[in-house]
Amino acid sequence: MKQKLIYILGAGRSGTTILDIVLGNCSDSISLGEINRFFKRNGIAPKREIDSKEYVFWDKIKGTFDKNLEGDYSRFKKAFDKNEYHTHFLKPLLFGSDKFYQNTLIKQYESIAEHTKDKKVLIESSKYPARALNVSSALKDKMEVGYVYLKKDPVKVVSSFGKKGLEQPAKPFLASNLYYFTINVFCYLTVWKLRKRGHNVVVLKYEDLIAEPLRVLDRIGSRLGIEVEAAKDKIKDDEALDTGYLFDGNRIRLKDNIVLQRDLKKVDRKGSAYYFTRVFNYLIYR
Template sequence: MNKILYVAGWGRSGSTVLDVILGNHPDVVSVGEVTYLVDDWNASGRRCACGASYTDCSFWNGLAEVESLTEETAQMVRKVERRSATLPVLLDAISAKLKERYRRFQQDVFSYLAETTGASIVVDSSKSAGDAAMRFYALSQIAEFDVHVLHLVRDGRSTMASYVNKGSNWALEGHAEPLLLPGVRAVGGWTLANLWTLAVSKMYFRSDRYMRVQFEDLITHPARTLEATGAFIGIDVDMLIDRVRCGDHFDVGHNVGGNRIRHNQSIQLRHKSGAERQPWSNLNAFHSTFFAIFGQWLNSKLGYNW
């Protein structure tokens, strides 16, 4: 495998859509939020996007012959990738044994993906919040992959509205209870994930290994956004642009996690004009005010005016 395109940022920012579209390129394999593969492997009811359990999935089941996909392995991954691991990992205070176990596991997983698909680029849209906050750093600095960070952002008011009005994906799929104070959680999670991505990318990734993309640009100017993404990772995306212009549906494949639309088996990018952006429209007065106080300062830094 030559490189990983890591989609960083927070949820509800369109990562599943971008992941799937890029995964329809012959040199690219889309795997979704692969950080949760081992967790889902051992969780009753969690399914691959194809609808099968991971042990029965024609794409993933062979991985069990390469690696031990146990709850112990899942715990090992979290010890390196979750937000609470930030200081130990950055200060190199975790054991050499843990680092080697993590490196070997990730190299086995990504080698399996390369050998199974023949793709030279893997799109990992695990993002950079909560349990996966350290993942893009760890894949680069511990597992020693060539990681290109695509920081996908969306107007924080829109992500907040999506989270408040619809709830978390896990709750929507029946795997968790609805969360209390979704507006507060949305603003806090969105802020931490995006600030963390900005800080780590600036400190540990060269300028040619980091690119920020607005989801709104993807849906209003898809050709321009896909062309820039293709140049970033070194592939010709004209075929994808042509398919978007024709209104084609893109096959989802075998993604792990992500938006529940992955279970539709195919995704179509819906064009919107700039005039259709109404980030405040689905927020009540309390949530609008709360975001204005605690989130708009970062929203402005990411290019979203008041």
């Protein structure tokens, strides 16, 4: 039986890491996080102690990858940047990616599969829509791939980008709005393309995940064919969720476990910035 990959796409600071963790607590599932950064980090899980389970897990995967495909990690990183970064989005959408990148991508997933044979479902929150398209092409004969496109209230995303010291660099107000709008347009085009290729894609809002996680999990489980009862039971009982083996992503990955917060923070001020963001991003968020 083929392993199943659930790829989470969306804009930065939209809650993709939290969704990764939630889905990783489903039966026979494992959270992998942002593995698109594997080559940027030279295959080493960042900010992990060398004796931690996460470091050991990814170190084994790195060892397998290095045996399967020898080469310079800087070269791998350049290939991934040219085929996955947002400025190159039209390439996989319209033309497809180069063979060296495709081969490297396949070897990356084969190396992960070698060390996750006891899991039926891999959860990835690399986010990038271009990578989502490339994964569809590269893994079509190797894994069953389903997708979740996660959106978050643009006001909260833009506000989050005003904060410094987080994993993703801060952005000015206008740049944050433009970024959020552009990435979500890319995501909509990606969802359209993926559905044309026959993939199952679930589109949901972060706010619904937090407010009604059980209903959202039922929807994801039904559409993508995964067993979600284990995660639902933990959430119903307010049990801690295991953060799994997240390679990179939001800083909450560094915790051993988290409890899903069920309350949404309210926006305190509704000035001109609030209304600009609401109107500018209305169509893509609604």
